[in-house]
Structure formats: C-alpha cells, structure tokens
Amino acid sequence: MNHDTTLRGDVTGAVSTHSVFGAPCWVSLTSRDLQVTEDFYQAVLGWEWRAARLGERFRIAVADGAPVAGIAAVASVWQMAVAWTPYFAVPSADEAVARVQERGGTVAVGPLSFPPGRAALLADRDGASFGIWEGALFSDWETWRRAAPAFIRLHTRDAFDAAIFYGEVLEWASSRPGCCEVGYEGEEVVLRSRGEVVARIESGALEAAPDPAIRPHWQVHFRVPDVAACARAAELNGGGVLHQGTTEAVLRDPDGAQFTVTSRKER
Template sequence: MLTTDYVPGAPDWVDLGSRDVATAAAFYTALLGWEYQPGGPESGGYGTFRLAGQTVAAIGPLQDENARPAWTVYFETADADATTAAVQQAGGSLRFGPMDVADQGRLAGYTDPGGAEFAVWQPGGTKGLDRVGAGALCWTELYTVDAEQAKRFYTTVFSWDTQDMPLPGGAGTYTVVSRAGGGPEGSHGGLMQLATDMLPEGTSYWQPYFAVIDTDASVAAATARGATVLMPGTDVEGVGRIALLRDPEGAYFAVLQPAESMS
C-alpha cells in the first residue's frame, strides 16, 4: 500500500511531462476531479495538481523537444548522489541531475537497463506528495522487456523485496515489489514482462495508477476527451477493476477502482 509515510525506495512523487501543459491539465482535472495550480514565473511552467487542497501530482513542459509526453514516477532517496552511483554501477544511465530544487529537495532522473525512465527525490522542504490513495496515486507498475534484469537492477538500487505471483491462465508472472522489510503491507508496485511487440512504444516503461470511484465511468470520460483505451475495465481478484489508458498527448496511465469500494 502506498502511504505518505515515505521511506527510501518508496514512490514519493509523480509528474507529467507535456507539450501543452494547459490542455493536459484540463484533461486530468476534468477526469480526476483535481485542481491545477500553476507555479510562479520562477517555476519554468511547472505546476501541481491538488485534491482537497493536497498535492497529488505535478505537471510541467517537456525539456527535450524529442521527448514524448509521459508520466514519471519518483522514488524516495536519502542521497541522490549515492543513488546515481548505484544506478550507474547496476547498468542504468543518468538522464539529468542530481540537482537541487531550491531548498525543496534534490532530484535526479535515470533510464534503467531495459529502457524505462524513472527518477528519485531526496526530500528537503517538500517531503513528497501530500496525498496518495483515494483520488490520487495508488500503485506503480513497470512493463519491462526483461523481468529478471529489472528485478536485479531495482533490488540493487533500492533494496526492494520482490514476490513472484503466477498470472491467471498461465499468462506469465507478476512480481510485487515492496520497500525493504515492508512485507505485503509495504508493497507499492509491480513489474511484468511483456514482449516488445506488446509494448506500445516497444520499450519498457513505468506507469502510475490513480484510484477512482468508478473505472468504467472514468474510461468513458477519458475517451470522450480524446484518450485511447489500451485495456478496458478488467476485474482483478482482490485488487479491483483496472483499465489502461493513453491520454490525448500519448502519455500512459491507469485507473483503479479498489475492490473494497466495489462491494
């Protein structure tokens, strides 16, 4: 379960890189009931999404004209410089940073050996998202071309615990990842191997899940606003009803109606 009691290795931030921040912000505020708060002139166009006055995500303009719009998941670190060294030693590569964000924290961005991009946040004045769970980020998931490689990499970098679970019908294996020593209650994401031709861009990527009240209604609202359905609403026993989507700019995300809200 994601919580705001952040520890090293746990997701603590998520943001969207967009070509058109205003239009993308309008899509997500309409879909998820968030409010968009632009940053000041010094923010470079970076702003936050809020729900009930709490920060649930952020958005900013793409810094590379060749980059595609995408959500980036950040994991907490106590030392961004040490994590950078660990990433590189484990076979990943540095995309940006480490760099300070005023007195709010220190960040760095990476690409894992399978091509998936992710980032870390070393807390300063900003500890992380104010809210996770209902109406906000509730899970993170990696679709990878090489699950064993991904497990080795992330357990080396973040000391995650992993648990393999067979998928229904012999469809493969799903690996649940948890903070070190956290057990099932400390789980915050999963990873699953997919063939290259099953990955929309042909490469590995991290995807955020946002908790919603009604998955099917959210899918209908998203498609009415120009999103594409990658996987329609599907029940997952003990988890809830999920759907995978691509927003109008091409960024991938998912929605989850938790099982406890469906009874």
C-alpha cells in the same frame, strides 16, 4: 530536465525520503499543452490545479486537498517525450545515481538541486525511465498514497533481472529500517512499503518494440471510484481508451501519455 523541475516548490518539509526510502514518492507528467492537460485530467480524475514556483508552464495537481502529481508543459519546447514518470525516494541522490551507472543504467539528468531536495532522471538497463528524489516530500507519504496512485507497474523484459537492478539501486529488502519488502505473486514481483503494495514488476516487454506500450516502461495506476466513467470522460475530452476491463482501463491523454485507472477496490 522536465520531470525533475515539477518536484520543486510546494514541499512541506514535514516528511523526508529518509523515512520512506526506496518507495515511489511522486509522479510527473511531461505534456505539450498546459490548458489541454489541465482540462483533461480535471475531467477524468477530478484534479484541481495550483501554480508551481517554476513558472507558467508548470502546475501541481491536487486531489482531496493533497498534492498528487507534477505537470510540466515543456515537451515541445525542450524536445522531450510525453510521458508519466515515477520518482522513488532515496536517502542520497549521488549514491543512487552511482549505483545506476555501476549496474548498466543511464543518467539523463542530474542529480540537480531543487531545494529542499535533489533529483535525477534515469533509465534502467532496458531503457525504462524513472526518477529519484532526495529530500523533503510534498506531504505526509501516507496522505499522498491515499490521494494519488494506487501503485506503479514496470513492464519489462525480465522481471527478476529488473527486481535485482532496482533492489540494488534503491536498497529494497536491505537490512535498513523502513526499507521496502520484495515478494512474488504468481509471475509478478511485488514491492511493499509499510505493508502496502506500491509497485509491481512483470515480464514480457520487448526492448525494440515500436509501440511504447510494449517497450519497457513504468505505467502509473491511479485509483478511481468508477473506471467506466473515467474511460468515457477520456474519450469525451480528447483522449482515448486503449484497453478497458471491469476493474481497470488503460487510457491515453490528448498528448499521447498513457496511464491506467484502477478500481478503488483493486489493490
């Protein structure tokens, strides 16, 4: 239950998942060494840290005064994979979990209660992990969006098939007020919430690939002012650069978790 636990505590209760349902609302990292993780992301992304209520292995990352991510240094203790995982807002965790099971996905953990909400860690039909969260959010969703990820991208076997799965599970493009809108840009499926791009889905991943960057997975993109500076900082602080372009770079932290930094000008 590594990712779920980083959601608990430090929640304002001002905004709930009923107002932004279907959209990404949090990201969580499972790591091995808390101090190494803190030092790395502070150097690369400029994050500050505050304690979480769950104990010494957990932290909340803060950027521009707003909570942006959860860290759980439990990968070694609980034999869990090191990875970033996105969480999507849902009105009902029980209903979302039932829809995942009905459509061929799997449930790893939950739903479990973490007042003031409930969470579950799931996987889609191709094995990409994601979470759901029902309840109060850490802060105003738009504040979190400005300080946190630019968007998340699903690398999967079949973008159209994945869009159907997530659309049915998370009620994208439904008749309910406030739901996410689904569109297409070239060969990518694009998800928008309140007019902003919050997720993209692209085809091409291989189900049995040995490289985790090629297997179906969600990649978190963090918006930064200087992509090249982040790449240099990653290399200087025990991480690595897997790919670097002018407006985007895929980085690896010291534990092996992959993430992308994207220029603030790119959306």
